[in-house]
Amino acid sequence: MKFKKIYFTLLLIVSLSGFSSCNKWLELKPQDGIVGAEFWLTKEQVQSAVIGCYSSLLVSPQGNRDIPMADLLFMYGELRGDMVVPGAFASIDEIDLMNVNILETSGLTNWNAFYRIINYCNNVIDFAPAVLQKDPTFTQAELDSYVAEALTIRSYMYFVLAKTWGNVPLKLQATKSDDDNFQIPTSTQLQVFQQIEKDLLEAEGKAKLTYNNIASDKGRITKYTVNAMQADLYLWLNDFQKANEACDKVINSGKFSLVPGNNAWFTTLYANGNSSEGIFELQFDLQQLNPFYTMHLQRPRFIGAPRVMEEVFRINFLDETKFDIRGNGASILSSDNSIYKYIGLNSQDRKTLEQSFTHWFVYRYADVLLMKAEALNELGDGEGAIEIINGKDDSDIKAIRIRARALEETKESFANPNTQKNAVTDYILKERAREFAFEGKRWFDVLRNARRNDYARRDLIIDMVTASAPVDKQQSIISKYRDNNSHYLPINFTELRTNKSLVQNPFYK
């Protein structure tokens, strides 16, 4: 009898549980996040989404093991240049990238970090406008500014992607559901550049001129950031008139100037950051340190090449008071060739690990000046270009070299710069190498100038690798760089596997 009772109870439980509905138990909404329907209601939410785009440039989401963006920007810009050699802790992938041996299986070809940030931006661009109706305190001007920021960050990501991989897929809408089409074929580099051009034009009209505080003016997108990026883009598109105009917009604003080349120069410009020269800097701070302390000091993955002191900055053996302030004790420490720019406090003292928040400099005023010089030279005004670099006379502190107290040994003069376009190009590139040493620009500078007019200056790349390639691989590396496709990285094999519309760069087949 007793058993019957148990049996009955069992049956009852089973049938009860069968009848009960699941509405409370099985919650469909995620417990650890916010769903779209509950977001995008107030202007504060829009703001936090935009700020999220910026912080994603500094650090990957928790639990994610992607290489930090600043680390990637350094590697893509410097590893294939001639100013960095592997340090003791360089990984095999990194050495392979330096030796033009990179394969599609390399971790350095991963797009995750880029397309994640692009998706954050796409979300702002897609969803922020609707908030205008939901939040009456949200103004059109504010919305425009936020959209401009998202557009510009997205453009920056696509710019780096297109410069590094050449052809990449363009995803311009936010990823809303699993039904979205993820099988997007690549667009050509030119198409990507044209999309960036379009986006930057829109952003230029919407972006703010100032946020009324210095950290935001240097750390968030302003109209001047957009102009600087336009100048860079037009140099890649070989539209030098527009590049020059974009530079002029920044220069004529009167808001920027070179940091004087005195004793405080290094600390002001690099160690502290957000100087009068800064246009857009990734704002690492005490809470979010940059990845460079480990990279350049504790476990050095990269060190400066010997030629940085010997050939780029040069040394005056006779008079030690004469030196390029950008060389020893700024970009590099010549005693051990370690890269110093991001770990120095001043020319004597290193930062501690806790202070290692030197910014990543996306654009600074000196860059705009030298981009203008490049545009002028291409437009036939070599004289104007040389004046930006050498100055009118030796007291012209607005000139790049005078500010930097560059050595006579590295100075070049031209009898008739307007007709010596190639020589002036070489000189601008050398000056850019000095001014932006280890700022992630070297490879792109050389590539941009080499590829112009159907690779008329291929010699720039070949000369660069001839000097820097390992001796037993030199010939192969030179041959590889004669193939234009080798200037761009391979698409990662997981991307190829998951997206069947992608086609691998033929160099890596």
Next chain:
Amino acid sequence: MKKLFKLKKLQVMTALLFLLVIGFVACKKENFKQTTDDSVNITGYFEKDIANYSVFLNILKLTDNASFLGAYGTYTVFAPTDEAFKAYLTAQGKTSIDQVDINVLKDLVKLHLIEDTVSTTSFTDGKISKPTVSGQYLTTLAKNEGGVTRIVINKLAKILQGNIRVGNGIIHSIDHVLVKSERTLAQEISATPSLSIFNKLLIATGWDVKLNTPLSFVNGEGSYVSVLTTTNAAYKANDPTLTDDQIVAKLIAKYSNTGNPMNAADSLNVYVAYRVLPGLKYMADIVTASSHGTKAPLEIISVKLSKDSILFNEDVFAGVLEKGVSADRDISDVSTTNGVLHFVRGDFAVKKRVPTAVYWDVADQPEIRQLPGIFRVGGKFQSFTRGTLRDIRWDGGNNPVVTYAVSTTGNFAGAYYSDYLQISLRTAVAQFVEFRTPVVIRGRYKVWISFRSIRGSSNSQNTCSAALDGVPFSRTVSFGEYKIRAQGDVGSVASDPTPTELEAQGYKNPITFNSSNWNCRLLGTMDILTTDRHIFRLDALTNSNASSATIDMIHFIPIDQNQISPKFGPNGEIVY
């Protein structure tokens, strides 16, 4: 009983329930995966891609290689496509692979197989570090054709698809069948029309026989040699009107001093031997070392990379640049059965040099020269950790450092250019230090070391043994030894020993500066066998707590020259 019944009831019910449950479950068979890995092996890959590799797979089967390439292992296979085999057969006038001799096919497979996994990332401009199963090495090089760069194997076969990873190795698909080199160096040279003059020189000196000897292995090391040849065009550059034979006659007249070029001591024989480098050295191997030994006794050939051209014997001697000859990289790296053949754009011969004194300032190191704020600036110093100076190597406990210092005043003043290197040479710290010397010409030298005397507690001293290229010097050096001064007997007038008296005891005063802290000791006489940069090594023998050994200079002075003069000043003066 009741209990039992209850139990029975329970059992029945359980069984019923069980049946009920079973009844509802459909009898669909689950397809569990029974393998842990579905990647194919090398043979499996060819079977899968039969459209491209049917011939190669067929050969693997014919030669009984298919089964072991389908099993566990680590291999690299260079797999020619069917297209490649079509061309290979056509060239031989055959239509099917069955018409080819089975032994040829076996050799063919061996040449396409390396018993290791080698991916394209480890390729250089020279040979693949592991030989193929056939024993011959394959060469790799990236080549650009019409804007497209491909890696080329043996200068012949382009890699169509590289780094195909399969279960037991790597496959590189290639567009040509690789061909084993069948010629020896001598045969290759005589078959090359542009080397006819060089070939005649080989015959005249008997080297044609030596370069025709098949490969042999002693202790696993092959008898490979690498030959640097000069083409007819280079020989005829100065006298374009002469015939081959006239040029050969001229060369014999110029070099052959014994009248019998077959004699190994004859200068023409040495001239040829100087172009034969022991070992299998492709251009990429040659360029990685700054000098290579040759078959000419104790003669080396120096190598320099200037931009992308390889220069032989371009050296600075006594401040004068001697122009070298460059290699023709495009046509060099010709593999043969017993070595590799290179082409050089010009004639070169052993340089006859007389031994010359080398007064070597050890503190003048290339890395230190790059420090304008420190290099030869009074009062400055800088420490270097291991691995930061390319020409100095040291090791030991407590992270020893080499310190560069400049003293223009104080009791360390007086060194040549006022600068010196310090290293704590004692068994507990730096156990040894090795310096790469400047080029020293072959000859017999007295070697001196000048240093500042340093002592530890209770006048203890640190003593080191010295060696050059592993050959120990007859004397050790004690870094606590002061210059021998006056030892006046009681009642007599004290006088310092004269320089010649000092020399007789193996000492001299190295500096012009008025300081008795610097001493210079003879390490011994050394026969330096090759004209090259050498390794000078000091090994710590004692463990005194004296401060670091302070070294200024090392002198290599030919034995027949004045050992005392010159002296060196604190501002770089050299006083004879």
